[in-house]
Amino acid sequence: MASPLLAQFSGTAAAASVDDTWGTVSDAWVEIRWTAPAQAQLDRLEAVVEAVPPARLIKGSEGAALRFPVRTGRGEPSLNDLSKARGEGGLDGGLTVRTPQGTFRVTRLRGTLREEVASGTCVVNGVEAGHRSLFRCAVAEGRLTAGQVPASRPLKVRVGDMPLHPTPDLVEAFSATFGKPVFSTGTVLAHLSAEGVYTPPKR
Template sequence: MSTTRRMLLGAALIAPLLGRFTGTAAGAVDGGTGSTGSAGSTGSAGRLGTLSDGWVELRWTPEAQTQLDRFQAMVEAVAPARLVLGEHGMSVRLPIHSAQGDPSLADPPKAYGDGALDGGVSVRTSQGVYRVVDLVGAIKDGLGSGRCEVSGAEMGHRSAFRCGLTEGKLTAAPVPAGQPMKVRLSEAPLRPTQEAVDAYTTSFGAHPVTVDTVLAYVTAEGTYTPPPAAQE
């Protein structure tokens, strides 16, 4: 397997880390016309809330594990991310570095935003170890995109996965209007887009993954602070 294909494997399997919560209860998309950049750097920051003291936890499914096993690949955490063993299996938890956006608590499918995560993962194969770090993700209209660095090379995904915005449980602690609130997302499924499935097929050949395959479940939480206008 070539170096490029191994790097694509790492990026493809870690793509779900680039979205859902960093883009929903946090992130910022500048109307879909600009670059996501690092969270907190968009021109519309004054109209967006922020997320702090948060983390994202990704639990990959047996279907994703099958693809890892196909290449004898093992996932390890890159600090400050860490592996977490729960009742449903192994997850990786990454702190949210910074993020902003609109979680749309009343209508989750309308959530949008972008954000950045600290740490990352390494994908260990018989051919070497490939670090996936500098994770930045965005979400809009239920589609997740993002970019990351894989062993020193930057890789991007314009349409990597679909987020089960109505299938996960999004809760918020009651607080006075305009005040910071603790929000939590539980068990939101992530499925690849057709674009991602096609790219994976081109790189690695036949496989059972389709647009209906759940590759991971996300649980995350943090403190959401509404934009200044909402606090007045």
């Protein structure tokens, strides 16, 4: 079951252009809470999601979520215009997806955000996988909170409930492996929240 899906995602994730305008991210986490359509797709596949520590599975009234510590991160948050935010980072931990057809352990997660499109790489059952286009991030719909500090000082930033839509590439790859999905490019598959300390680059 994994082989066809990995073949679809055997490309290289889009590289972000790192420059001296990027700062660093520390003391950070990323949380992905999947929606009812995403859970419906998991149920159709009889799939169960578990966290690989130090990631944590969180269950609440709004559904289930995975929270990952951020191992490394760099970027430009573009607080005045979130649609221009850019960055890349690696997450600690991972997830395991158990299905009747097999178990898939996903680790070494790395993501890149550019022009509101997220790409990523990971290791699935020991095999490296990546793709240039996974999710379209509705950045402007997320809730932004940031502290008030001088421009050159570290700043705590939080983004809450940013909708994630599957890209056409993701829908096509999923369809080729599992058949027609219950979701489309117009579906919100998950909401992303993140928090961390952004340290601007030294001038």
